[in-house]
Amino acid sequence: MTAFGTVFTPEMILSRYDGAQWSTPEIVPSDSITLHPGAHVLHYASTCFEGLKAFRHADGSINIFRMDRNIQRMAQSSRLLSLPAIDEKQLEQMIVEITGRFASEVPEPPGSLYIRPTHIGTEPAIGKAAAPSSTSLLYVLLSPVGDYFSGGSTALRLLLKEDGMRCAPHMGMIKSGGNYASSLPSMMEARAEVKADQVLYCPDGQVQETGAANFLLIDGNEIITRALDSTFLHGVTRDSVLTLARDLGMDVQERDLSIEELLERSAKPGTEATLSGTAAVLAPVGTLIYEGKEYTVGSGKPGPMTAKLRQMMNDIQWGRSEDTHGWLTQV
Known part of the structure; x- marks a missing residue:
């Protein structure tokens, strides 16, 4: 089986910022980028990206899920990294154009077309460790x-x-490659020592996020997750799942969740824990490992509410349910 995200379309779209304005977007081969060895991104990690998906509906139309929120977050990431401001409307047009160009490559559900806008600082200036790049490259x-x-x-x-x-x-609100790299040593250690799939960071004993996803606890009609602040990523999938949970009449609680409360609730029959992200939507959690002990979450198996919420979102993405929240953009 081909690993997720390792197959690419032969072309992509890009625009360059020359210090004064963005160039007209152009379609180029996907392996065509050339960078000066002194490019700012290679030395000072001036880079951010987004991940979103396009889906094929039964009528043959191609629909992009929550493109507006992903573009807004990319603009925020660029601003917080002091990269040149992106033109949000231009990026929207770039995403729609390149997705439309490869509409035939969008798989049938449950497959999708993963879309990766990326913004990098390109100025060749290794003396600018304490200054931003004046030029940049934006590609999809x-x-x-x-x-x-x-x-x-x-x-x-x-x-x-x-x-x-x-x-x-x-750096928490920024979707930047460096954030993912900084969590890798902990993740590799956890895999080697306790066969964990991911690390759930709990600074000061308060549940936050994993290296690549937001964390949600489902206890009966309650769904609990950390309230948004500047220290962790504001997931678009997280927001979507919480919106659907409210549609179901669930008690959505965005608040502090201590390790003690998490373990106590996890011991109850029927409790579920899950990770939210673009790739999986919701990935069930069955075991928590803390201070050398293993704690089973509910039955330890994928739970029904996790599956229901994931299916609700998939049904909207795949065009099988009404898009009452206006999340889809047809290409």
Whole structure:
């Protein structure tokens, strides 16, 4: 089976900022980028990206899910990294144009077309460690992907980690490659030592996020997740799932969740824990590992509410349910 996100369309779309204005977007081969070895991004990590998807509906139309929110977050990431301001309308047009160009490559559900806008600082200036890049490159890369759960939906194992965070607190809201890289040592260690799938960071004993996803706890009619602040990523999938939970009449609580409360609630029959993200929508969690002990979440298996919320979102994405929230943009 081909690994998720390793197949790309032969072309992408890009625009360059020359210090004064953005160039007219152009379609180029996907392997065509050339960078000066002194490019700012290669030395000072001036880079951010987004991940969103396009879906094929039964009528043959192609629809992009929550493009507006992803573009808004990319503009925020660029601003917080002091990269040149992106033209949000231009980026929207770039995404629509390149997705339309490769509409035939969008798989049938449960597959999709993964869309990866990326913004990097390009100024060749290794003396600018304390100054932003005055030039940049914005491109949109496409990757047709299959069913994330093609091998079956298995419950994940999470190691709860109180010391350290996924990234520096002031970088939390930025979707930047460096944030993912900084969490890799903890994740690799957790996999080697306790066979954990991911690390759930709990600074000061308060549940936050994993290295690549937001965390949600489902206890009966309650769904609990950390309230948004500047220290962690504001997931578009998280927002979408909470919106659907409210549609169901669930008690959505965005608040502090201590490790103690998490373990106490997890011991109750029927409790579920899940990770939210673009690739999987919701990935069930069955085991929590804390201070050398393993704690089973509910039955330890994928739960019915996690599956229901995921299916509700998939049905909107796939055009099988009404898009009452205006989340889809038809190409």
